[in-house]
Amino acid sequence: MAGWAFVVPALVMYGLFVLQPLFLTIQYSFYDWDGVGPGEWVGLDNYVRVFTDPDLLGPIFNSFRLLIFFSVIPVTLGVVTASLIHRIASTRFGSVATTVIFLPQVIPLVASGIIWGWLLARPGVVNQILETIGLGGIARAWLGDFGTALPAVGMIGIWVLLGFCTVLLQTGMAKINPELYEAARLDGAGWWAELRAVTLPGIKYEIGVCLTVTAIAALAAFDIVYVSTGGGPGRSTQVPGIKIYIEAFLQRRVGLASALAVALVVLVLAVILPVQRLTREDQT
Template sequence: MTVATTEARPVTAALRAAVRPRRPHRRGPSRPSPLIIGFVLIPLLVEAVSVFWPAIQGFYISLTHWNGVNPPTFAGLANYRQMAGDPVFRKALEDTALWLVLFGGLSAAGGLGAALFLQRERRGIAIYRAALFLPVVFSLTATALMWQTLYQPNGVLNGVLSAVGLGGWQHAWLANPSTALYAQIVPALWREIGYVMVLYLAGLKGIDPALYEAAKVDGASAWQQFRNVTLPQLRSVNAVVVSVIIIDSLRSFDVVWSLTQGGPYNSSQLLSTYMYQTAFVNTDFGYGCALAVAIFVLAFGVIVSYLVRAFKESD
């Protein structure tokens, strides 16, 4: 008995060791493969070379006086102090704010209205969608030249006004300081509404139809369905649309420069056109870069403040 007991102990110990779960071997954090590192670093390098470094250089040039030929001389904040007392800059800032309100508001309303009208699948609906989106494909310069012919004193617009008995409204639309800016908003809207329509169409396609069915069962009218179902579901799309409109408004250049170059008498001067005129026409690159920095700060501040407010409301 003593021998059997002695022999059983090592067998039992061996079974316990075999059944006992093994603890996983602790290893250090796994290193990413060189391919993943390449996919991350190469775009970052391209972005740094093509975006960040020119932006840093532009900010440095805004602190100098430079005509593009002679070496730049450091001026500190002199260009920004000049900006504070520049009446043309204040006029360009006011026109840019007016452009942002009118162009942005009408683009969002027109794009949303077109998307609501064209969201249902009907026969031939694709033709109307393509017709509204077609101006987006055109070059802004070509669009401006086309509208310039319409705005001529003997152009189509004045001819239509004369044909419908409104000959008293005929005048040189682009040469009149009171109408030049508003006349240039129209071709910009003609192009922007189609783009905003596509964004809203994508958002409307993502709304669950069951929400509208439930609203109809509750007796909601079409306006109540739009206010309580459509608008809340388009909140994320609205953030994208507002960001796009603000960026497009602040960088609107092609249409204005092709039609009036900010004239007449700076009546349609925007920050973008004034920046270009200062830097590349007057060869004052230091002040032009300071204007570019002001545009960037304005766009960044408006977009970030809106997105922060939108995300707080969604939470």
């Protein structure tokens, strides 16, 4: 019982600041409410609208495109980087490399978005470098161009999330029995064969965690997108998080925004639960 008592403060906080907002969001999603006046019960109307309004499908499609940049690329690159660093882990360069790659994770996302906004602007550093090396022809406002805005936002995501994945995967690799590598090398395995046969199976669980965290970051993205493009140009980088914000605070349709938020939670679960199953299956 005393054990319970120690948990109570945390439980109360959890109830107040996690469960209550969650339940309130679900509750609001059944109302037509402007956030101030009295709300009106509308049943499932908001959900019908979420699933029939084409304006709301675009952001969901965009968030799946972001999934490639926020999740697939950082995890793939993370595996490669981590295995490279793992080989030189004991050297001084190894720890410097880890620190440098992890650094973006320490910078607040809003600051990252602002900095990248400057770097990627038409007069920004990225275009200056391109012009110096003779690629001035492709210089453009990367975040203001319909073709490049979403990949540019994705690039910021890669920059932020690569460090997280690398460090986590590196930790996973550190607990793999070195004898396995020794045995592989005796059998004449190169870097690739070693990665495929020893490393990847050994860090399956860590990959699962990376995929889960980065997939949530992609599907529930808000800060990076809001600060760097705000969803523009047009609606080319609008993601569900931005749409929820606009519906709730600009359109003042709290009910519809809540319904969209609940749908987003379900979408996130639908994406990460299979990942969890796949990577955990033969863990125990």
